Amino acid sequence: xxxxxxxxxxAVLVGALLLAQCPAIYAAASASTVLEIEKxxxxxxxxxxxxxxxxxxVRPRIPKSLMTGLLxxxxxxxxxxxHNFRHTCEQHELDGYGWDEYDVRxxxxxTIHDPSNRLDLTTEFVKVPGGTHGGNWAVRIKGTPRADASxxxxxxxxxxxxxxxxxxxxxxxxxxxxGFDGDVKLKGQTMELGDFDITITExxxxxxxxxxxxxDEQPLDRTFVHSFQLPEDALxxxxxxxxxAILFAHLKTQIEALxxxxxxxxxxxxxxxxxxxxxxxKGNLHMVQKVFEGAFEFDIxxxxxxxxxxxxxxxxxxxxxxxxxxxSSRFSEIFTPNAPFIKERxxxxxxxxxxxxxxxxGYFYGDSRVDRSYASEYEEDNEGFWEEAAEARGRNVxxxxxxxxxxxxxxxxxxxxxxxxxxxxxxxxxxxxWDADLTLDIIKSWFNLMDEDGxxxxxxxxxxxxxxxVPQEFQVQYPHYAxxxxxxxxxxxxxxxxxxxASAKPSDQKIIPSGSYTSILSSREASLQYLRDLYPxxxxxxxxxxxxxxxxxxxxxxxxxxxKEGYRWRGRTPQHILTSGLDDYPRAQPPHPGELHVxxxxxxxxxxxxxxxxxxILGYADDVAEISGYEEAIIRNIDDLHWDDKEKTYxxxxxxxxxxxxxxxxxxxxxxxxxxxGLLPPDSPRLGEILDLIHDPDELWSDYGLxxxxxxxxxxxxxxxxxxxxxxMNMNYLAVNQLLVLAQAKGPHQKRARKIYTELRENLVDTxxxxxxxTGFAWEQYNPETGKGQRTQHFTGWTSLVVKIxxxxxxxxxxxDKDEL
Numbered sequence: 001x002x003x004x005x006x007x008x009x010x011a012v013l014v015g016a017l018l019l020a021q022c023p024a025i026y027a028a029a030s031a032s033t034v035l036e037i038e039k040x041x042x043x044x045x046x047x048x049x050x051x052x053x054x055x056x057x058v059r060p061r062i063p064k065s066l067m068t069g070l071l072x073x074x075x076x077x078x079x080x081x082x083h084n085f086r087h088t089c090e091q092h093e094l095d096g097y098g099w100d101e102y103d104v105r106x107x108x109x110x111t112i113h114d115p116s117n118r119l120d121l122t123t124e125f126v127k128v129p130g131g132t133h134g135g136n137w138a139v140r141i142k143g144t145p146r147a148d149a150s151x152x153x154x155x156x157x158x159x160x161x162x163x164x165x166x167x168x169x170x171x172x173x174x175x176x177x178x179g180f181d182g183d184v185k186l187k188g189q190t191m192e193l194g195d196f197d198i199t200i201t202e203x204x205x206x207x208x209x210x211x212x213x214x215x216d217e218q219p220l221d222r223t224f225v226h227s228f229q230l231p232e233d234a235l236x237x238x239x240x241x242x243x244x245a246i247l248f249a250h251l252k253t254q255i256e257a258l259x260x261x262x263x264x265x266x267x268x269x270x271x272x273x274x275x276x277x278x279x280x281x282k283g284n285l286h287m288v289q290k291v292f293e294g295a296f297e298f299d300i301x302x303x304x305x306x307x308x309x310x311x312x313x314x315x316x317x318x319x320x321x322x323x324x325x326x327x328s329s330r331f332s333e334i335f336t337p338n339a340p341f342i343k344e345r346x347x348x349x350x351x352x353x354x355x356x357x358x359x360x361x362g363y364f365y366g367d368s369r370v371d372r373s374y375a376s377e378y379e380e381d382n383e384g385f386w387e388e389a390a391e392a393r394g395r396n397v398x399x400x401x402x403x404x405x406x407x408x409x410x411x412x413x414x415x416x417x418x419x420x421x422x423x424x425x426x427x428x429x430x431x432x433x434w435d436a437d438l439t440l441d442i443i444k445s446w447f448n449l450m451d452e453d454g455x456x457x458x459x460x461x462x463x464x465x466x467x468x469x470v471p472q473e474f475q476v477q478y479p480h481y482a483x484x485x486x487x488x489x490x491x492x493x494x495x496x497x498x499x500x501x502a503s504a505k506p507s508d509q510k511i512i513p514s515g516s517y518t519s520i521l522s523s524r525e526a527s528l529q530y531l532r533d534l535y536p537x538x539x540x541x542x543x544x545x546x547x548x549x550x551x552x553x554x555x556x557x558x559x560x561x562x563x564k565e566g567y568r569w570r571g572r573t574p575q576h577i578l579t580s581g582l583d584d585y586p587r588a589q590p591p592h593p594g595e596l597h598v599x600x601x602x603x604x605x606x607x608x609x610x611x612x613x614x615x616x617i618l619g620y621a622d623d624v625a626e627i628s629g630y631e632e633a634i635i636r637n638i639d640d641l642h643w644d645d646k647e648k649t650y651x652x653x654x655x656x657x658x659x660x661x662x663x664x665x666x667x668x669x670x671x672x673x674x675x676x677x678g679l680l681p682p683d684s685p686r687l688g689e690i691l692d693l694i695h696d697p698d699e700l701w702s703d704y705g706l707x708x709x710x711x712x713x714x715x716x717x718x719x720x721x722x723x724x725x726x727x728x729m730n731m732n733y734l735a736v737n738q739l740l741v742l743a744q745a746k747g748p749h750q751k752r753a754r755k756i757y758t759e760l761r762e763n764l765v766d767t768x769x770x771x772x773x774x775t776g777f778a779w780e781q782y783n784p785e786t787g788k789g790q791r792t793q794h795f796t797g798w799t800s801l802v803v804k805i806x807x808x809x810x811x812x813x814x815x816x817d818k819d820e821l
Contacts, residue, residue, distance in 0.1 A: 096776025179222025203298025366463020425486020454544025
């Protein structure tokens with residue numbers, strides 16, 4: 001046995017012996033503690049803007065329940081209105097939008113800059129705890145004309161509430177035929193929410209004056225309410241979707257009636273034309289419309305009957321000040337930036353990125369499409385397997401499964417408004433620092449999706465609304481497809497925090513004990529019970545991973561320490577390995593069933609080490625011994641199977657025309673994966689060449705971050721050019737994090753690692769910051785030649801890791817010019 005394993009095993013055996021003395025009592029008490037914590041946490045997490053695909057929409061974490069949303073448009077001409085209604089987040093539609101400051105438990109402020117509608121909109125959302133149904137919430141909606149707007153800018157605003165499932169939702173008063181003068185009130189009831197009221201206040205602001213006979217029938221200083229009774233599957237189509245889209249279909253009937261009455265020679269003005277009829281009735285969808293001239297403001301107040309008292313506009317005014325002040329204070333403690341990022345200009349930037357990361361958390365519920373045919377072609381064992389697999393996919397019919405629910409942080413509100421498995425692990429790394437309980441809640445939500453074999457779909461497209469944003473050919477999930485197991489990185493971070501607390505030493509990642517943010521983390525008993533409950537699922541996925549993604553070592557007489565520890569991504573085509581996350585990164589051509597992928601064995605190695613640490617802390621001695629054996633074999637095989645002495649780098653392996661195993665070396669992220677995943681010790685003989693590759697401007701190094709593919713590779717920047725050169729923040733975060741580890745550990749590469757770490761850290765932050773300053777957005781990737789953001793905008797998922805990078809220690813202050821910035 002390796003010496004480094006002796007002490008952990010001893011500790012495991014002692015711990016197991018102590019636990020064996022009273023396991024039933026201890027487990028029962030621990031489980032009870034976790035349940036109490038989770039209940040308290042759920043109360044503060046029940047409500048939120050959990051429809052991140054909308055510019056603003058509130059719902060609870062409850063299937064088939066109350067859903068709300070906001071729409072608006074400039075109504076100054078007849079042509080542009082239908083194109084300028086805002087509701088769902090879309091790319092290249094706005095100058096910028098997002099949360100300036102936001103905490104998922106308390107609320108925050110979002111600003112939206114809408115040039116086409118010549119309006120800046122603010123949504124200020126707060127939650128008020130109390131009662132047994134998640135408390136109250138409120139939002140203030142404020143509109144301010146932009147500098148280029150006309151003095152009497154006319155804006156129509158529609159807020160709606162819909163109810164799926166059992167329960168009731170109705171308007172309290174029918175109002176007058178001409179609309180409501182004053183506040184509009186709704187009341188509702190469901191089993192999960194109990195009784196509740198919603199008040200839409202009259203608000204403040206001017207309204208378009210009379211100027212046409214139609215004004216007498218619908219004065220624009222009134223609020224209009226229209227009730228609909230719709231099939232549940234149509235409720236989400238409030239704006240976009242099919243031809244029967246609810247709002248536009250209704251507006252069409254109104255426009256036709258007005259034109260029929262007044263004719264094309266004397267039409268009502270646009271602000272009058274684009275109004276809903278005031279018709280209150282029983283229904284499951286109620287739209288509330290206001291029309292303003294100039295600046296405006298009104299509130300939405302949700303009050304639970306079980307709360308001590310209703311929420312008021314005065315409460316909202318007071319609470320939003322408290323919420324933003326509290327956020328700023330807590331943010332500065334947890335994500336304190338270190339030099340050279342201590343200038344005030346970085347403050348708004350870092351708060352925005354992190355706020356939009358957690359502001360992108362959503363709750364999703366619905367069915368999904370899965371192909372469980374388990375066709376033999378999906379084993380991908382024959383040469384030309386990708387053609388056979390494609391034929392099988394065309395032949396097999398995917399079934400609908402579920403419904404399922406998922407609480408997740410999405411990569412991008414306009415383009416990827418759903419859960420992605422490998423993205424989630426990166427998202428949760430900064431969230432773990434901010435709110436450990438929230439992080440563990442999201443992890444549990446993902447593992448609750450696991451099937452009996454251990455598979456979790458890599459992309460969660462739950463329900464019709466989610467599917468509406470995904471081309472049909474990408475909707476089906478396959479139970480033999482894997483995805484990088486990044487959630488294990490987050491669990492490793494949890495173990496780091498638990499060990500730091502246990503040893504009473506300051507953690508590298510700050511822990512700020514604060515109510516429900518760290519309730520589980522602050523209780524070792526609760527933390528261990530959480531891990532005990534999760535552990536069988538972790539082990540099940542680990543075994544599924546090793547089985548379904550296994551590579552073939554024996555058939556090709558490969559020389560390796562282990563005949564089992566080699567891995568191959570399934571789902572391969574000549575152009576892509578989408579399952580790897582690195583889509584179009586160059587691989588062996590043509591694909592071969594004998595391939596072995598160095599990134600995949602590295603992920604499995606990381607997964608193995610994480611699982612071993614969990615088994616150690618839980619006292620599972622037998623599992624520690626078993627997993628330690630896998631770990632050693634994986635570490636040895638990474639070198640035996642993937643190191644290329646000639647190229648001096650790690651490479652994929654394939655089988656040539658002579659049935660011999662050969663390396664395929666496209667230098668880039670793949671080449672440094674054993675380093676990125678923390679599998680190389682500070683004295684590894686491979687580190688010198690890896691640092692050479694990282695820091696060479698003709699290879700991976702650029703002034704803006706590490707390129708995904710070497711500049712010297714013949715495929716650099718070709719075809720889709722997705723992972724063939726552009727800079728990705730998730731991989732760069734792994735690189736700078738491992739460089740920090742190397743720079744702080746004694747060894748032959750410490751000094752050099754310190755220099756590279758310092759330069760890369762500054763380059764990454766400057767790249768994201770400069771592009772954000774110029775465009776108002778974080779981006780999916782960055783151009784390696786210019787540093788400009790590109791591809792998907794408002795990509796506040798893993799690009800937000802730059803906040804953690806800013807908080808990393810400054811190791812270059814002695815040599816940096818103090819006046820440089």
